[in-house]
Amino acid sequence: MPSLREQHVMARYNVKETEARWQSRWAQDGCFEVEADPAKPKYYVLEMFPYPSGRIHMGHVRNYTLGDVVARYKTARGFNVLHPMGWDAFGLPAENAAIERGVHPHKWTHENIDAMREQLKGMGLSYDWRREVATCDPSYYRHEQKMFLDFVKAGLAYRKESWVNWDPVENTVLANEQVIDGKGWRSGAPVEKRKLNQWFLKITQYAEDLLGALDGLEGRWPDKVRLMQHNWIGRSEGARVRFQLVGRDDSLEVFTTRPDTLFGASFCAVSANHPLAAEMAEGNEELQAFIAECNRMGTSEADIETAEKRGYRTTLEVEHPFVPGKTLPVYVANFVLMEYGTGAIFGCPAHDQRDLDFARKYDLPVLPVVLPPETDPATVTVADEAYTGPGKIFNSDFLDGMDIEAAKSEVAGRLETIGRGERTTTWRLRDWGVSRQRYWGCPVPMIHCESCGVVPVPEDQLPVELPEDVEFDSPGNPLDRHPTWKHTACPSCGGEARRETDTFDTFFESSWYFARFTDAQGEIAFDRDAADYWLPVDQYIGGVEHAVLHLLYARFFTRALRDCGYLSIAEPFAGLVTQGMVCHETYRADGRWLYPDEITKTDGGDWVTVDGGKPVTVGRVEKMSKSKRNTVDPANIIGSYGADTARLFMLSDSPPERDLEWTEAGVDGAWRYINRVWREITECPTALPAAGTPKPAELSAEAETVYRACHKTILAVADSIERFRFNSAVAQVRELSNQIFSLAGTGAGEAWVLRFGFETLVRLMAPMTPHLCEELWRQLGHDSMLATAAWPEADASLAENDTVTIAIQVNGKLRATIEMAKDSSKDAMIEQALEQPNVIKLLEGKSPRKVIAVPNKIVNVVA
């Protein structure tokens, strides 16, 4: 005979056993395996697939929990829900592991995938695992090689020599989007400029469309992300101006967004990489040195802005197009980018801060040409701040008196008339450089032949697979060093030729994986019917750090695939949610960071180290990171509390887009709640009627209240989930459970309402804590599975009370509340309000000056 205590322990919720059992039931029954079915409405939920580092972290747990709630909820709402998972499996960490530990990237990656798959399965996520893909498998990347060849044919991919960002740590080229503040986005190393032959994808061809289509995403994408893409694409309208070079036949073409300030120009400047700079540098060591120095500088605008503005004055001069006899000196300057506009500018120091800094340094004239409002032209001066605000043009001949916009237009028109320039639009967005000098990526399917040039690998020879036998013992690209791999025959002339040894940027793979999931095992990239049915992704969820990387590339790629006949859509992600970071307090002792499990609290409430009892300084809450050691391993949490606890906590404390602070207390709270629900339902002392018993005619007042609360909550939780307010959904569920659990179960119909309440609760919580709910559903006597069950029906008439509470204000301050029948007339409301003792008192016998009544809400008496 077990003791009471043992009985209690036995009866308690057995998380491990329960979660494992339902996970295998779901898998066995194929609950989450779906097929395209035109008869059913579809819903595609996708979380950004992970890089297989080997272990999931809390960011993953949050991301996938959010997606899983949506997937399970949408399934319950009758949608045919596609919810897949895969692996963004190419990338540098695998190569680094090979270098550091001698493990082959292939082996390392696949072992990591196996480990992470198990961890994800332990979270109880509703994935259709049959659709799993790993981007490093030839069965995946072969399609990407074909796409690339099609892009080449369509003129969407091309090879050119250009100045590129070189990451000296990763030993590879980076795209512009991958350089943050002049540093490699992953390595953090300052990037250098190198001139290399690279493959580019013509994302700029879609600049206008990528920008314009952002409007169509309003409301479904965070404004923040749309704004970031808007800024990144960076459309600017302006004009090209061709300045005649003095004493030469050619001219210098500059781009400006401020043609209205042309009369204030006092110099021209070209980029260090401008052809004119190279020409002038011939035989000029001083200029050569200056150009070399410019190339060492960071490439980002922020770098350029903070660096000292410097220039080298060449012997060249240009003629002002509208002022006969006026010439401007030409500088080579470190703040002019070859990649932007034409690589040359004219400087108007009075109205541009950079130009002003430059002019002051080199003692160039500063002529104001925009007169700020209510300023006397006779006294206007420019000190050390350029004026960029509105005003009237002056000191500018035919532009005098115009406003800025009119002047821009007038200058452009006159330039066009005299053939010295024209209106034009430029973009900040650059073409996407996709060549990487690394091994663990998709090989670029191209062959270099001495006589035929660059030749595509014939389609029947795809995929070009990575060789397995590679050495990582010296720096550089192992493909390039491989003894045989790159030697091949030219498909065109049959002569000796060399394979391209660069591989694709790994953002290539993630630019189309969402479409591959619609038919993940197919022989062709996408089955058109499956893709047309499932796409676009209805709800995409991931980190905001990809706002202008992955998300922009994927939008471009989808358009390119559409134009090459692969897909029918332009926008891959109809809805987007960007989740915040998972944060944690930081701890340190003796100047060393400590993991949360290395510290403990003393009786006095102070934090000390577990071994040694040294005092611990508690630091600010920061994003979980290995370097700060403020990480909590999800495996430990799931191991001790279970997946449902981890999931519930991820949802309950903060709305998804905000940062979430992981706290022990919070996890405990979630854990306690799960056990409370378990206990209240499985140990309910009231004998419940059998499942499916019809509602009794009589309900006690308490039972009626709880019954109505259930209907109310069904609607409220659905609304919260639809709006991504999962924290509110959790609060509503808890509120309902507080009501249900305090129902005595003794009055008329109360046993029936208890069952109804339990069932409602379990069904509402099922998307959030699926294992617990599945188990309780079974305990409540059901054979069906909640994973595939419909969302509970709410009776809207029951969700609303017959009476409402009306707030009574006097002069805007709450003085009383009254219960009234719903939809009572304004007159009735006012009549009742004026009878309130508090109102009578405050009116002091006077009649109110004004009374406002809002039906079902409020009466405000103005005394």
Added chain:
RNA sequence: GGCCCCGUGGCGGAACUGGUAGACGCACGCGACUUAAAAUCGCGAGCCUUCGGGCGUGAGGGUUCGAGUCCCUCCGGGGCCA
């Protein structure tokens, strides 16, 4: 420097379109159960108060019968672009 977002109890956060601020939870306090503790359950709680009430959503002003919510200025934090 420009643009955008955010600022609510001790803490995380509720409050959809202006209409009872602080739901729900965490931490806390008191009580019950217990030899005791843990667990659990119940109750309390924005601040001040002369117990009438007064004050409260970063600060100041404005619009309104009524402002956390709308407008202006400023402060603080974050992001993007320069």
